Amino acid sequence: MKPADAIRAELGRIARDLGAPDGTDVILERPRDRAHGDWATNVAMILARPLKQKPRDIAEKIREQFRAEGAGVASIDVAGPGFLNFRLRPEVIASVAGDIIEAGERYGRSDSGNGAKVNVEFVSANPTGPLHVGHGRQAALGDAIATLLEHTGWDVSREYYYNDAGAQIWNLMESVEARLKEAKGETAPIPEGGYHGEYIREIAASYVGEIDSLPAIQAHAVSELRREQDLDLAAFGVKFDTYFLESSLYDDLKVDMTVEALTQSGKTYEHEGALWLRTTDYGDDKDRVMRKNDGTFTYFVPDVAYHVTKWHRGFKRAINVQGADHHSTVTRVRAGLQALDIDIPEGYPEYVLHQMVTVTRGGEEVKISKRAGSYVTVRDLIDEVGRDAVRFFFLMRKGDSPLIFDVDLARSQSEENPVYYIQMAHARMCGIFRVGAEQGIVTGTAHADLSLLTEPEEQQLIKALEDYPAEVAGSAAALEPQRLASYLLETARLAHLWYHKHHVLGQEPPLMRARLVLARAAQIVIANGLSALGITAPERM
Template sequence: MSKMVKEVENKLNEAIALAVEKATQSGDLPEAEMPKFIIEKPADKKNGDFSSNIAMAGARAYHQAPRMIAEAIVKNFSLDGGYIDRCEIAGPGFINFYLSDKYYSDVLKDIVSSGDNYGRSDYGEGKKMLVEFVSANPTGPMHIGNARGGAIGDCLASVLDAAGYDVQREFYINDAGNQIEKFATSLEVRYLQECGKDVELPEDAYHGEDITVHARNFYSEVGDKYAECDSQERRDALVAYALPKNIAGLEADLGKYRIKYDKWFRESTLHNDGSVQKIIETLKEKGVTYEQDGALWFKASEFGNDKDIVLIRANGIPTYIVPDIAYHYNKLVTRGYDKAIDVLGADHHGYIPRMKAALTALGLDADRLDIVIMQMVRLVRNGETIKLSKRSGKAITLNTLLEEVPIDAARFFFNLREPNSHFDFDLELAAKQSSENPVYYVQYAHARICSIIKKAADEGIGVTTPSEEALNRLNSSEERDLISHLASLTDEIIGAAKSYDPARITHYVIELATLFHKFYNAHRVVSDDKELTEARLFLCTAVKNTIKNILVMLKVDVPESM
């Protein structure tokens, strides 16, 4: 929360405790241990800005009706020198507190003076967080699910940073294992077809046009040099040619999407440096493995998973889970991150207990791994769902999407819903330049404020810090609602960081734009009343700064004119 909100809550706690102490000393309340109570914001503003259940919480301790306890506390409550204007008793004994004019004026001063730092806090205490997201197999272009994962992961990292964590972004490159074998098979068949061979592409191979293009380009460079050689040599040459191009393509596409990773981590390094083998040996040493039917099994059922899992197949090849365990061990032990956060698709639900079981067996606190499950996206145009098929090669790619809708809309839209909810992406709405489009609506609020400030400057009225008396005149319901919402930003960012839900921030800024437009439609900003004009320009500046800080956090453009 803003410094002001936090200060009010702390002072209110102290003032209530002091009022109880005074009531006890004066005999209005009997001697008893101070009951635990809460302070919260009522849903209905008519019930005050803050409310406390102290009277109900103390009924047993004081052996009195809550209403009587509330009356004793209010009688002894001091309003001197704080941000509370008055307090009232409601219902069976709730005590409602109303904020003073000074609170609202000080909130605005705090926002404007904080500038680009408004909304940031030290809540995370600099703990090291690694956010791994997208991590698409480098065997083809990124699809629409990766587009959502990219927006969610990148914005989540920004939210965690604003909440005071030391955050790193990472892409895990699956450049080993089954996917690469399938990639090699697909390239090999397409290359042999270019060489004139009568071979058929297996049904479970990759059928995308990108595979054909790689094979054709490879053939144009080397001809039929690899047509008659050993299959493994041919496959290695094809993968060595195509894989770096795909990885470079992923990096370029994500860069266009405004995502920059701190590290691109290759799975192959875990095989090459012995990390995969070390995990197997460590699990064996801890006595949590056994052999059956020629395979090595992990006793995952003893650590919370529903069944045991195979680590090494009977053919001696490790399953995919082993390098994944090695990768998470690398994150949490080798590199020492306090938390590893993975953003994964909906088909990874079963992955969570398996990975946590392995970490527990290795002696780690499995709660240091958090997995954000992201549901599927449906693309909608003219009310109709666009059918996708990755295998046929007709999937909508990230690039295709960004050719149709602005990057701002893509990043904002994918963060309109919490990750674990299904999402319909309306292509028409995302491309619309109207108030129906939420990102346009927010950007327009910022541009409108810039226009107001420029117009005022043209008339010789600059933005200055108004007097206390001038700021106290911002007392209409529209102005007070706007300031109250502004004051809650830091708290909202902390909440989004705790719940791993960047959608809370898009909802916040849409609501901020709505409250601003409501204020703008109800009140003239620049008028003949100089004092009120200065106060309202100051309020507009606070709104402008806050919208800018949020859009910068989301990596969405902040236009000054539209």
């Protein structure tokens, strides 16, 4: 049993004896201040009300009744308003390192998702141009969230929705047509709302079909751009399980069926030649048009039809990663799903929204990519700083905050660069084993006496490693990869600290063996954490 579990069990037993109500959960947490001990609980404060006693009196009783030896506890203090602080025996803390090695790359995984299906949709760019940095943030976020969910026991499906129908595609087609005419020497301006990037000329140049066949031009442009985006995603190392085409919703009459069902529900009305949905019944600030007076549908109608397919495909949980500039769609899509009245939960789908990305180089904002014209592409970024740095930088801030991507920092091979810093900690641990092997030292970890790991830096590092599973679980539950990123930074710091202060190789064999276990455990945790974020853990740098 893990030390924390032992304490929790003992606290549970005492709480019951004291007459705590059923369902009282005992929360153990790391005290913010290390001087307060290894674990703390506020259970005495929680029980104060139901037991009608002072928190400190309850805490005192718990302290007296606590059977410390079995739980590996060295001392218990009552502090502050009624906290119980536990200090563990050093060898109990150290024993965790052995468990980590045993679990290996499975360390940190859990099964709280129970294998339930969850759909994670992200990027979902219109095939009207190369992916820009915002899509990059989405790709990093979506992929990491998907992996975190996998690590916590969910059956995850990564999905990409191509908006290959509608007005944007029409604009794309007209833009390419204009460039085709231009190539023949005609004057042909890009239409309003059209695309001006250099890539439009490339698409026109590679077109070999009928010059006046608009459907052919459209098909060519869309397929070229999809191929282009696939290359962007491949460069980023993201793989999707499903590519869902918006056009298929029209082909399969899903859009018509959805409109029909919404009309049947009585939540729609005709007004000024358009068909409206009463989204105000579901918290929107005004009703929304479904069918425009030109007979075509507004974008959110296929979006509703699309989410109905997710539901029917067995995803009781769906998560959409999007730019916050699209946040107004949230209410509309959910309203449409509710109006259908087919038992879809109100909060379906869940949204993870992220704020803007700005790229800086030399302290100046970079605004333009040559190929795309008006924005910086993901590919530019990956080419310049590498996939790992791009991913980490996109993940280290919470989605709610705008993100400034400092290209100079991301490229830097120094410890100021957070990715480099974490990967370096991993490489250093690997270096110990590499050098050890060269010296003929057996770096196996069997028969180590971990109670020798008593240095403060060692105890602190081990405690951080012990927290890894909880960090993964918390990060996954909150859909917030940046938590894990922060954790890795802190853990890397502790690993560097330990490495600087204490040598492994060249120590007396028993101590060396114990430290080899710790080095291996640290290496495993950092590697697992990086992998959960989609970042590699190089063995040397």
